[in-house]
Amino acid sequence: MKKRLWRDFLILLVLFLGVWIFFVYFPIVDSDEVKVTYKYKENEIKQKLIELMDFKQADSDTTQLLRSLGELKHLVSDKDVEYELYYSDNREINAYALPGNIIVLNRGIILECDTPEELIGVIAHELGHLKMNHHSDQLITTLSIELLLVGSGSTASEVTKILTQNAFSREMETEADDYAIKKMKELGISPNYLAKLFKKMYKRSDMIPEFLNSHPGMNERISKFSKFPYEESKLTYTFDWLQVKNSL
Numbered sequence: 420m421k422k423r424l425w426r427d428f429l430i431l432l433v434l435f436l437g438v439w440i441f442f443v444y445f446p447i448v449d450s451d452e453v454k455v456t457y458k459y460k461e462n463e464i465k466q467k468l469i470e471l472m473d474f475k476q477a478d479s480d481t482t483q484l485l486r487s488l489g490e491l492k493h494l495v496s497d498k499d500v501e502y503e504l505y506y507s508d509n510r511e512i513n514a515y516a517l518p519g520n521i522i523v524l525n526r527g528i529i530l531e532c533d534t535p536e537e538l539i540g541v542i543a544h545e546l547g548h549l550k551m552n553h554h555s556d557q558l559i560t561t562l563s564i565e566l567l568l569v570g571s572g573s574t575a576s577e578v579t580k581i582l583t584q585n586a587f588s589r590e591m592e593t594e595a596d597d598y599a600i601k602k603m604k605e606l607g608i609s610p611n612y613l614a615k616l617f618k619k620m621y622k623r624s625d626m627i628p629e630f631l632n633s634h635p636g637m638n639e640r641i642s643k644f645s646k647f648p649y650e651e652s653k654l655t656y657t658f659d660w661l662q663v664k665n666s667l
């Protein structure tokens with residue numbers, strides 16, 4: 420009798436150990452954990468985006484354009500945000516603030532700016548988004564999944580679609596605008612320069628760039644920036660803006 424008890428006990432022990440070892444080696448992961456493993460860190464997203472989208476970093480000495488953008492980047496700085504500025508050879512009139520603290524300017528938006536001051540306003544607006552951490556978890560997850568699929572079907576144009584469709588909330592846009600106004604004033608640039616850019620773009624109905632999306636309303640934004648009287652900026656640059664644009 421005693422012997423049988425021992426045997427049953429040993430069988431149970433072996434079974435228990437077997438099940439335990441099985442789950443150690445083949446864990447059942449809940450869906451939340453799966454999501455985490457598919458989420459890149461912001462810096463990884465940045466690196467993958469730069470590579471896939473062929474973004475060129477401002478400040479590098481290779482072209483007049485990149486040197487000029489580097490000069491603008493140094494003007495628009497914030498002690499709390501270390502960001503990098505990039506150029507994208509994309510004709511769409513748009514600019515993006517992206518995970519990993521990068522700001523990307525499309526060829527389209529640069530060509531739309533009659534003065535460097537207008538572009539400084541755009542950079543300042545995007546920097547506002549970075550400073551206030553406006554990136555949604557959802558954007559980071561969506562980008563992670565799309566970037567993970569690069570090589571097996573996902574393409575640069577699909578990633579562009581995600582970037583273009585990403586919309587910040589009305590409150591976030593207002594915050595980024597207020598930040599841009601503050602930054603421009605600090606630099607001695609009238610925020611009216613951005614009103615000029617907005618007005619030009621308002622006439623074009625074919626595109627709604629990130630910083631001009633439907634909320635807050637375009638008219639509301641134009642009047643907000645128009646309140647500041649236009650004064651010509653006294654900033655000087657080492658480049659000729661028209662020449663830079665002609666090089667594009």
Ligand SMILES: [Zn+2]
Binds near residue numbers: 544591592630
């Ligand atoms: Zn914005």
